Amino acid sequence: MRFSGSSEYVATQDLMLAVNASITLQRPLLVKGEPGTGKTMLAVQVAKSLGVPLLEWHIKSTTKAQQGLYEYDAVSRLRDSQLGDPRVHEIRNYIVQGTLWQAFAAESPVVLLIDEVDKADIEFPNDLLRELDRMEFYVYETKELVKARQRPIVFITSNNEKELPDAFLRRCFFHYIRFPDKETMEKIVNVHYPTLKKTLLREALEAFFEVREVPGLKKKPSTSELLDWLKLLLAEDIPVEALRSKDKKTIVPPLHGALLKNEQDVHLFERLIFMSRQQR
Amino acid sequence: MLIDFFLKLKSHRLPVSIKEYLVLLEGMSKGVISTSIDDFYYLSRTTLVKDEQNFDKFDRAFSEFWNGVETIPGIEAQIPLEWLLKQAELTLSAEEKKLIESLGGWDKLMETLKKRLEEQKGRHQGGSKWIGTAGTSPFGAYGFNPEGIRIGQSASRNRSAVKVWDQREYQNLDDSVELGTRNIKVALRRLRKFARDGSPEELDLDNTIQHTAKKAYLDIHMRPERHNAVKVLMLLDIGGSMDDHVKLAQELFSAAKTEFKHLEFYYFHNCLYDFVWKDNRRRHSERTRTFDLMHKYGHDYKLIFVGDATMSPYEILQPGGSVEYFNEEAGAMWMKRITDIYSKAVWLNPEPEEIWGYRQSVQIMKEIMNGRMFPTTVDGLERAMRLLAK
Numbered sequence: 001m002r003f004s005g006s007s008e009y010v011a012t013q014d015l016m017l018a019v020n021a022s023i024t025l026q027r028p029l030l031v032k033g034e035p036g037t038g039k040t041m042l043a044v045q046v047a048k049s050l051g052v053p054l055l056e057w058h059i060k061s062t063t064k065a066q067q068g069l070y071e072y073d074a075v076s077r078l079r080d081s082q083l084g085d086p087r088v089h090e091i092r093n094y095i096v097q098g099t100l101w102q103a104f105a106a107e108s109p110v111v112l113l114i115d116e117v118d119k120a121d122i123e124f125p126n127d128l129l130r131e132l133d134r135m136e137f138y139v140y141e142t143k144e145l146v147k148a149r150q151r152p153i154v155f156i157t158s159n160n161e162k163e164l165p166d167a168f169l170r171r172c173f174f175h176y177i178r179f180p181d182k183e184t185m186e187k188i189v190n191v192h193y194p195t196l197k198k199t200l201l202r203e204a205l206e207a208f209f210e211v212r213e214v215p216g217l218k219k220k221p222s223t224s225e226l227l228d229w230l231k232l233l234l235a236e237d238i239p240v241e242a243l244r245s246k247d248k249k250t251i252v253p254p255l256h257g258a259l260l261k262n263e264q265d266v267h268l269f270e271r272l273i274f275m276s277r278q279q280r
Numbered sequence: 281m282l283i284d285f286f287l288k289l290k291s292h293r294l295p296v297s298i299k300e301y302l303v304l305l306e307g308m309s310k311g312v313i314s315t316s317i318d319d320f321y322y323l324s325r326t327t328l329v330k331d332e333q334n335f336d337k338f339d340r341a342f343s344e345f346w347n348g349v350e351t352i353p354g355i356e357a358q359i360p361l362e363w364l365l366k367q368a369e370l371t372l373s374a375e376e377k378k379l380i381e382s383l384g385g386w387d388k389l390m391e392t393l394k395k396r397l398e399e400q401k402g403r404h405q406g407g408s409k410w411i412g413t414a415g416t417s418p419f420g421a422y423g424f425n426p427e428g429i430r431i432g433q434s435a436s437r438n439r440s441a442v443k444v445w446d447q448r449e450y451q452n453l454d455d456s457v458e459l460g461t462r463n464i465k466v467a468l469r470r471l472r473k474f475a476r477d478g479s480p481e482e483l484d485l486d487n488t489i490q491h492t493a494k495k496a497y498l499d500i501h502m503r504p505e506r507h508n509a510v511k512v513l514m515l516l517d518i519g520g521s522m523d524d525h526v527k528l529a530q531e532l533f534s535a536a537k538t539e540f541k542h543l544e545f546y547y548f549h550n551c552l553y554d555f556v557w558k559d560n561r562r563r564h565s566e567r568t569r570t571f572d573l574m575h576k577y578g579h580d581y582k583l584i585f586v587g588d589a590t591m592s593p594y595e596i597l598q599p600g601g602s603v604e605y606f607n608e609e610a611g612a613m614w615m616k617r618i619t620d621i622y623s624k625a626v627w628l629n630p631e632p633e634e635i636w637g638y639r640q641s642v643q644i645m646k647e648i649m650n651g652r653m654f655p656t657t658v659d660g661l662e663r664a665m666r667l668l669a670k
Contacts, residue, residue, distance in 0.1 A: 025307050079498065
């Protein structure tokens with residue numbers, strides 16, 4: 001199995017290599033990068049291009065590692081015992097499989113996405129060490145050992161909100177998705193909007209990278225914001241001339257609300273534009 | 281195989297382990313990559329480096345190893361190029377920039393600097409070619425050459441110590457502190473007290489069993505999910521002598537933000553006076569009176585100061601001693617007022633504990649805090665948190 005990008009996802013060479021290494025060596029791949037650079041999409045696209053099912057486990061601040069393995073539904077069992085249901089004698093009926101168990105139990109290899117691992121409690125990654133390393137865990141209630149039939153292809157994404165423990169990192173491969181340069185960006189846009197006019201694209205990209213370079217922005221616009229913005233530009237049928245700000249230096253890019261998501265950023269941006277207008 | 285490369289990475293203080301090295305070998309033996317050096321670079325980076333902050337270190341080690349260039353002792357280029365450029369852009373005037381153009385522009389200058397860095401073998405002072413202090417070479421601190429590049433001379437001149445990069449104590453300081461976000465969090469956890477309030481969400485199994493047995497029908501009891509009820513008020517020293525500690529304080533702050541339910545933070549400069557502020561950019565327009573602060577947050581808040589307490593003693597003891605404006609009451613007065621209200625208060629000082637004794641203001645501040653000043657090491661934090669949790 002080899003991954004080499006897809007018709008909907010542009011993968012750089014280092015990213016492809018990291019993915020292939022983690023597939024071949026059967027180790028989880030930890031993906032970091034600025035928000036909106038396609039960390040989650042990677043797992044989706046890998047699963048799609050390899051033609052294997054994708055299991056997703058989205059982590060929240062309240063997620064416990066145990067929930068990914070299994071949960072013992074004590075409340076149902078208690079209720080069933082009140083009602084005299086015969087199921088109550090078999091504890092197995094009340095064990096609910098988690099995403100990780102499903103991935104381990106799958107007949108064919110699957111892609112498992114553990115999304116935003118940094119959102120969880122600080123001990124969360126530590127609780128998954130053995131599960132990710134040896135791909136097995138123990139169910140205490142039924143005293144059985146669950147072992148992966150095939151090691152799933154594991155992708156873990158992180159937004160760097162918390163640092164991950166070393167022991168966890170050692171078991172993973174690591175890839176940092178850099179913000180794409182203009183060339184890669186053009187490829188990415190082409191994949192999403194193949195019919196976009198060449199001139200419009202070039203002007204839009206230039207405007208986009210200019211906005212990214214405005215100092216002091218709290219959140220720089222990312223790839224996904226650029227795609228949204230282009231979609232808007234297309235929908236509104238903005239003429240190319242409106243984007244050509246180079247010579248005049250004063251024009252606010254149309255629909256810049258799609259690029260800047262922070263009220264303070266929009267404010268700062270408009271102030272800078274205003275200042276440059278005054279200098280003229 | 282490749283053991284030298286592995287050791288090279290180790291010598292660059294990259295946190296690589298034998299296990300990861302074996303994985304790299306496994307990957308090569310399984311034919312993940314072709315024979316190209318680019319592929320090898322990507323594979324070794326993805327297996328060995330687990331933090332993008334270390335990418336730069338890795339790149340340096342990698343290029344060194346594969347070019348066979350020896351490390352220059354003492355100055356193995358701890359200066360990122362972008363930083364240098366930024367610094368220089370900031371400090372140079374338009375005319376100076378023109379002069380640079382006359383020398384062949386930035387790229388040329390940087391190229392030369394790189395070459396010099398490689399050539400230079402030791403510390404240097406004076407002269408007109410080598411990088412060092414007080415020379416006329418274009419490179420180094422305190423130079424007279426208008427197109428000179430200031431290396432590592434801090435923008436703030438009010439500190440007695442000059443940060444030049446041949447004086448390497450500050451880097452060592454970073455290493456010996458070794459306080460990442462994670463360590464801080466572990467220490468801050470001591471502050472947690474789990475108080476149960478909020479909406480009932482969790483099945484209280486013990487209570488349910490007990491009540492079911494008592495009433496002879498199923499009586500399910502829920503209890504609120506536990507959460508942290510510690511309230512914290514943080515006052516952070518910002519600007520001036522804090523400049524080189526801002527990063528550490530920010531780490532501390534970002535760690536703290538997710539750890540508490542109620543966390544309020546304000547900034548001050550050097551010492552606490554009549555006003556504090558929330559947004560450093562708008563520190564003069566949007567200030568909060570310290571009195572209001574003390575009235576707003578109850579005495580059950582735990583107070584944490586973060587600052588190096590390094591200033592002139594007058595700034596603490598004298599009315600009008602503030603470097604920013606005329607304060608009618610001495611800083612010490614304000615410190616006393618606030619510590620009287622918040623009985624649980626500590627001061628965290630990012631400077632290493634050993635040098636506190638040499639700074640009078642630190643001693644005074646420590647006295648005002650009744651000795652409750654701690655360094656921002658894991659140990660210091662633990663002591664501080666234990667005191668707060670008491």
